[in-house]
Amino acid sequence: MASLVATSETPRPPQAKPEFLTPRAVPLSRKDGTPFGTPSPSSTSRATINFVEVLSEARASRTLSEKYRLIVASVKFIHTGVKPPQLIPPLQLLNELSKMTSLLDGFNEMLVSELLKCKPLTLEQEVLKAYLSVLVELGRSNAFHHEEICRQLLSAMASIDTEESPQDRLDLVHGAIQRMLKELPHFQDALLKQVSKCLPFMAKPWQQQVHMYRQMLRVVDYVPAQLALEVLARLVHKIIDLDCHCPKEEMLAAEDTAEEPVTQFPMDAVPGDSGASGKDESDTASPAGHPPTAVDTSMKHPLGNTLDRLMELFLEYINGHMAELDDAKATYRRFLAVFDKYIMATYKCLHIQFLMFYICSKRPLFADHLIDFLWHKVQNPNTSVVFRQMAVAYLGSLLSRAGYVSVGTLKDTLSLLARFLHGYLAQTSSAHSLGVDVNRHATFYAVCQSLLYCVAFRHKDVVASNGGLDFLRGLNLEQLITSPLNPLKVMSRPIAMNFANVSRHYQIVYCHAIIERNQRSALPMAQVGYGSHGDQITFGQSSQYSTVIESYFPFDPYVLTRSQRFIAPIYRHYVDHLSTPDADEDDNADEDDNADEDDAEEIDTAKEGLGGRTDDVESGRRNIEIIRERISTTSTSPEVPVAMSVTSASGSLGGQTAEKLLSYSVSPGFVR
Template structure:
């Protein structure tokens, strides 16, 4: 059919012939619609004709609707795009049973048919062409969401089902995530679910590969440079995660900041939504390595956000009805945030240490005197809080002692009672934390841990659990500090400026006096001067324990 013929074309007559059993002209019309060689002007006329008769498109003509939904319309001329958008909107408004198929077709456009491998750069021309396609799709999707109330309910499961597989090229993953975030601009009520969907996918990427760090550009043993870089990650899954994190952090920045100033109302709303995502997905995920930095960055936007996040975590720790594993994870987040975040002032650190130490002392007061051995199984949250206190104090001690009343305040924490208690936290906490904490507290005469540490090394007693007579040896706390060094390149530009690396010294092991009651070293004993090192410059940054199943140390700390 030419454009001249199609101007006189009567679709109602065609439908009438089809109902009477004459399918020839109807089938010819379907072939013309699906023919890629059909001229844009002819296609525009056909689409307008169908739009004028959209009420006739009952289930009887599903094959015609199927052809329409398979048309590659979004990259055609503007006249065709406008006619198609108008037709599609009229179709789903008149016949809601076509809504799911129509939305599915639109969502599929968010995953461009790129066949290039991850090693090939996508040209600017392709990117611009795809951006034009995405714009056309978003225009009609927004119109449908505004016009059909039930469309958002149907859209969310489709976004989940059509999320590209991890094996798809990086550009495809990038386009889909970018378009999901774009949807939130005209579907604000669906933002939380969209953020939850993106976060869930990133957590899977964060956990997919067991040997990621082997490809972190330091395979020759050289130190890892934490400077921001636009260089793609060598490891494929890490590269996808890096791109997704960059898009997410850019989105958060655009929402929270307007003309360089924080938009408080928008930031609060986004924080509440991300907190729900954190509670449902991030907190229960064991040893993720990078995704939790979304909350880290969000906390940097405004002090009340950071304080609110810490308060939320501390309430979980204090709640005895919360499962022990979640209480311990929450303590890890508190300790890691206080230690690593440059934007957390020392006043907040001291206030949090006050709270945690007060809780520790109350816990010791309520502990039965019959307890004579350290037991991680029964006192896990207690040991995690103690370790968080030691960890934060090690990181922030220099700032604390630079304050006017820093030393007097530190004395009020009564570290000596904690370390000498029957529960013996020095025995359970990680040795490198214990050793460094011992060095700092000894230097400032806040606590004397060396004799206890030596006794713990020599004395590993079995403990009985469950009253069944089965014994187990006390083990080191299974620790997790989530905000340990950020290893992704492109998204790192949001994190590195806010991130504190430990600068200090680790004291070498030295022989202590055999007299366990003597806390002072013998004058004749030889001591080794603390070895001054720049800690935190490599993936084996001091106290680097946030190891995802997909991320492991390049070398062990000794």
């Protein structure tokens, strides 16, 4: 007989099933809004749906049951607004789906696809919260959907076509992104892939562009530091593409202000700038140090207007992150990294680099660091020549154009540049035979051009400082100018001429004679002689073509109208302090004297070559006058402008008359 043994153990209560496995009755609604459970003659469906059973059955059997079709139709109603005969209320539907996202794979991808077609910002706030909860849970349960979810969230930010945006709903979208970044580390990769894809094309309306970039800058503020740098880099890279599609000449022509081409010195005037006339534009800043109020104007150039609006957005973003030192440093480091990787590597971008120009104006520490950063690139032999040239171009342009760069910083940097050049000459002269060679000495010429550019641009500030004139003379510029490398020969002519005027005014070095000699020697030479009957005889063409180094200075005048309010108060325009009538007359007189001296040298050379025969010399002089008359007659033709330089008669005439073999050089298309 079996006996029952009592034990001290109490029976365990039955464990509760997980919530997502617990069948819940979800009331259905008819098209008229009445609950589906109420009696109706046309009602044939059940009053409740067990989501776990329906989704599991669909995944296992790969068949679409009536209840499954009802769920899909209810999801479609959320993004299409087309109400099916029977409907599960959206809020209840989304709440149920958020609890069983682990079942939304395989065959249920069709349901996921319908979920991702919704437009979040069109939903009511409570429904939007439930929808975003579904997306977050879906990302947690399956990493395969990360890119699709990220694309859905970023596309929601770009779906606003007007300036009025539902800020409360955007806050919810940003909150969902923050949750996924915090809980799902791999979501960062998906976000980085989708940023560039979700940015609007450059031809889209500027309102849509500004709205999307504003939201992405907000993303930069709350993502991890490295991800923030990568996102910012992609935003700036897109603006660089836009900047390269907005030539300055086209924008000026669209504004009907393109009176003259833009160059380094004489053409600094741009619309709305009074700095070209010598007026200090720092007075336009507000007393609190903030930029002036934006002018409600739009540029006529479509892409230029979009670029202007985006530059204004980024400058406002920078201005808003400069109050606290730590935040300012973090912002500076991000933009410096982007500047180094993308902006400096872009050939002749026009406006995007002014982001760094503006950041450096906020704190002297930033300006000094950028100057030091550029200078280390210039003198680093491991840096490619192209980047060394670009770095020194940015350095020279920053020193010249930035109103916040002090004279002390300018003088210190000019001393570094001059010391580098003199050291280069000393090292090169001991190893190679010196001569004009742009390919071999590209860095030397670029540094020399930036040095002379800064001297010509800010000579008045330097001379007005304590010991300024002695400082200029201490740079020993004469040794650089008269060196065998002959930098004036390959330098941009406007820079060379302006420096020549400045150096002559302060009696530092006299460059005009060197420039004129370089100009003659750099002409392409077509050797032409005259026979006994005055017929032209072409002997051949020499290869004396001059090579001029690139004269790109990144901080040339800023022409965007709306965002100019940030740049104008800190920008220095060129003022020609030496452009006076007396100075012009002196220049012309010196040029005439130089020309007379050159002619005298040519006649003396001819006399020596003829062994002192006065008759032949006089005959040569008369032939020179005849040739000059022909030159003046030919050069006045409006169709074929030419310039000719007389070559001296050599000592190898061998008794022949100078009339037969005297030659001159022809340079078609060159206008002196």
